[in-house]
Amino acid sequence: MYKRTSFERLGISRSSGSNETKPNASNMKMMIAVALALVAVASAVPVTDVKPEVGLRAYVEPVKTIRSESSQQPEGPYSFSFETENGITREENGQLKEVLDEENKPQTVVVVRGAYSYTDNDGKIETINYYADETGFHAEGPSIPTGAPSRR
DSSP, X not given: OOOEEEEGGGTEEEXXXXXXXXXXXXXXXXXXXXXXXXXXXXXXXOOEEEETTTTEEXXXXXXXXXXXXEEXXXXXXXXXXXXXXXXXXXXXXXXXXXXXXXXSOEEEEEEEEEEEEEEOTTSOEEEEEEEEETTEEEEESTTSOOSOOOOO
């Protein structure tokens, strides 16, 4: 039985039982080429910052790192720090510590201590100090809530 399937919206006409494609195949190739061109153009667009209040899009330069230091010891301890041109800083160090688990078996954990600073929306420098050990992650700073959340 001869069955004909027509994909008019795509510009393709093909008959079942035949490997030949009608002349509209060039339309499909053109559509693929256009789609690939649009993808290439979209991926080349620079990063933009949308400012809805002004209705403008502006090119945003990536923030540059002006200082970066790191150290990793074979025994496990490490440290790193960096500073960016927009005033963000971070420093952290980690040490290995042996603790007992629930079954009183020794386990090695990494104890991390560090801090980071940034300029908040009001122009004030905010510093967050933190540590993480076998008890979890703990952070302290002006914007970190200190009390337990109330239940309703």
